Structure formats: C-alpha cells, structure tokens
Amino acid sequence: MQLSEQEVVRREALAKMRDLGIDPYPAERFEVNAYATEIKENFDAEKGNYQEVSLAGRIMMKRIMGKASFAELQDSSGRIQIYVNRDEICEGEDKTLYNQVFKKLSDIGDFIGIKGFVFLTRTGEISVHVKEFRFLSKSLRPLPIVRRVENAETGEVEIFDAFTDPELRYRQRYVDLVVNPEVRQIFMKRSKVINSMRSYFDEQGWMEVETPILQPIHGGAAARPFETHHNTLDMPLYLRIANELYLKRLIVGGFDGVYEFGKMFRNEGMDRTHNPEFTSMEIYVAYKDYDWMMGMVEECIERVCIAVTGGTDVTVGENAISFKGPYRRLSMFDSIKEYTGIDVSEMDEDGLRQVCKDLHIETDNSMGKGKLIDEIFGEKVEDHLIQPTYITDYPIEMTPLAKKHRSKEGLVERFELFVNGKEIANAYSELNDPIDQRERFEDQLKLAERGDDEAMALDEDFLRALEYGMPPTSGLGIGIDRLTMMLTNQQSIQEVLFFPQMKAENKG
C-alpha cells in the first residue's frame, strides 16, 4: 500500500507514542460525564457549574501557542473548545505529555479524553480548561478539514474546504458523518421517522412482526427480484420485493394489527429516487377499510412530522408543505378531469388510447385499460399534487390485491398519498375473497402473456390462506426513504441511506 506523506507521519507518531510507553489504543474505559453541546447550552459563569467535567471525542482543530494551546474536541453532540496549559497537565519537570504527546504526536482525528472545568476565555468562548489528558485512539488517516466560520457582520456560517464530493461522501460515509454535522442530522431524523411511527402503532395496540426476506415466490408487488440459491434445499429463492402476502397470512392467523419495517429488494434501475434495497413499512389492520385508513395515515404522518421537524410545516425544494390533516381526497377520475378537462371514467381501451395520443403520451400494445389510465395520471396529474392529497379508487386491472369498490364498477378501494408530486403511501381495502383473488391472479397471468413484465405471480399458498378466511382488512405501505427525503428536504435517496449502493471501487 502506498502511504501518503501524512499517513507516514501518523504511523511514526504512533511508534513514538509506544516508545514513550503510551498505548495508542488503550483498553480501559473512559468515563464521560458531559457533552459539548450540553455544556455550551447550560454553562453559566456566574453559577460556576460544570467544574468537574469529563469529555471524550476527536480532536478536530489545534491552535498551538507555545506553552498553552487551544483545540476543538468533537463528541457525539458537537464541538467545544478546550484549553491545554503545559504546566497544568505536566505538573513536574517532565513536560513530555504536553510537548510530545499533545503538541506533536496527537493529530486531527485522534480520540482523546479530558478532565477539567468549564470557563469563559477572554473573547467569551465557552471552553474546557484541561487538567488531565488521556490518549484514547490514534487516527492514521487525515480527515478532510472543513472549517465553518460565522461571519461577524452577516451572521451567516461560511464553509471553507467543504467535503462535498458525493462519491467520497457515500463511499466513506464514516468520514462524511465526522466532518458534516448536517449529514448526521439527516440520519438522526430518519431514525425519528421510524421511531415515532413505531410508537404510534404500538400505542394503537398493533404488533411489530418479521416476515421472510428469502421467499420461494416473489409476490405482493410487480418488480424484478434478486435471485439466489439455497444450497442445502437446492432450490431458488428470491429476495423479497414486498412482504404484503405474508402480513396478510398473519391477519388470517388471527392478529388484529400487524406491521413490519423492513428492507425490500428490487433488481431494477438506480437513480435519485431508487436504490436496489429500500425500506418500507407495511401495516394491516383487521375490520377496517381504506376510508378509515386515510384518517389513520393523517394522524400518523402528522405526528411523525412533528416528531422529526417540530411542526407540521415543511419546506420541500421550492414548496411549502403542510402535513396537518385532513388531506384533500380526490378520486383518480376526478383528478384527471381536473387537470386535463377530460372525463375518462366511461371510456373503453380504444378511447383511452386515443386520449393518450391526443395528450402526446406514448403507449404500447401491452398496456391494458388500467395501465393507460395510470399513464395519463402519471403524465398529467401527479406533478400538480403538491400538498398532501389522497388519490382514491383505482382501476381494477392495476391493483390485483385490492377489494372491488363497494359501489363503483371497475374500480378498487385503493388510495395513494401524494406529496410534492410524489407518491409516499399506498393503501387498500384488502381483497379477502379467495375466488376473486384467484381470478385477479389469473388476469395478471394474461397480462404477462401480453408482454407486461410487471405482472404479478400467482401464489397458491396465499390463496389457500385466504380460503380459510381473512377478515375485512385495510393495509398500508409507506416508503420510509422517500418520506424521510421529504421531511429532511433531500433531493436524492442516497442522502437518506447511510450506505447507498455503489459500483465497485477499483482502487484501494
């Protein structure tokens, strides 16, 4: 391995520390009793609090001035300045700890532990006066140095030498997280999205479950799966593209409400909004319908939004969005009428094909009636749905797992929630009529024969479960990554995944 000059210097420092009898990777624990941000928020010079603090973290900047120095320590909460005085950390004649270990051998990125008291410097900065200094872990690679300086006149934070190269940031997310605090914030928010949603469900008495990721039949959605092979069973298995059919089996089994947060895997293209593995949340609640589900989603999303952002108003790109319920409800046909002026509700396949032609929407022969309607919707309506909007009552052809509409012929009881022109939730009154379900699967097979490669596979065991009887149930799926993107105002899915999928790096 070819080492850079700075890496060589750090390895030499490591060796020198060992020569001085200092373990660069000590095993003993270091007890921490305070955090940088907490101190900066609560220190009061008059009260004289924080007089015996113990902090640990990385050195992120050093300002050496002879016999005294300042440095910045970064812990999990943020950064705080520390003041190190030679004669205070080295009481006797031996000044090695200061002159060698602190000044020369410790580098930016190294972990240290300090004990001391909090004070205000002459310029008024809250700092920790170090009385005791312990080396905790050596860093052998130089971190990018990002400097944030508050402009005294404008109050704006200027960033110098930002670490922004997306390739480096994603491949070395650990570095990104160390030097870019706003990145850390996004992931803390992501965690809050999941936790607040989970606690809401738990409060309602619904149960978190886990279902198979390795599935013999990839059901529940229309997508290309990743295929693998089990050696002992000598059979093909697929990484799940959805967990819907398993969760419904659990409703058949007698649970009233089950939900799962989990990774799904789709062997398809990647771009700003698609990663081969992504996180979805699916929930099924017995004795409910999609109408009830809309109310539940409003309550849930509003609560998640407050937990994550502190309020119900969010800025996404150019748009100010309010997640305060209730959300607008609009049937798919009405939405198309609203944005194109065309009533497609009574049209047959040829009529729809003509409408697509008139609107300059490309079609092909594999497209059935439902698909054509969806194309029109996708082209002409979706982008306009900025504020949270439920689109309801989808054509039956596209939705083989949803119950037929109670009053509207040819439609199913389904809604999708759109925000900022993007779909973030999908829900049905679940189809529980096993005979209807078998016919729908068979219709899917016919679509597949016509060349629709997104058509769904038939799952005999799932049909068997339905034949034993499933209560009326409403189900919902939410794309957690996309919801997080929205609540953190990120334009790329890679910004809300710790480790987005990347091609192989071809040099070490």
Add this chain to the structure above:
RNA sequence: GAUCUCGUAGCUCAGCUGGCAGAGCAUCUGACUUUUAAUCAGAGGGUCCUGGGUUCAAAUCCCAGCGAGAUCACCA
C-alpha cells in the same frame, strides 16, 4: 439503457489556443501561556482515474475503458 458534465497533493480547487505541476487549508521544522479560518518565518508533498493514439512535446487534443453526478426512460 440513452445523452451531457466531471475525475489534478490528505481536502477544496486553478491550470488559457499543447511548452518545467500550481494555490489555500492540512503536513513537517522553528517562535509564541486566553487563541478564533490564531499569527509569523521556513520546508516537504503528485500513478494529473486507467490504457492506447496524435505530436519534437499531452494534465491539456483524439479513441476506448473505469468511476461519479445531472437529465431522460422504467420502477417505489
């Protein structure tokens, strides 16, 4: 999958119609006991993504490949 843009020091980037490889920060040596992008004096550091071609001469022009981003197509 298609098109466009990008790849130079640890990081951020400059490098013009081809002519000795550059800056700031970081690093190293020295000075400095409350600094604030600390300062001051000095020094070192390069597979210019990879491979080929054109040329007296290529970081620069051409071709191919690898990687990344953006836009479009498909999907959530």
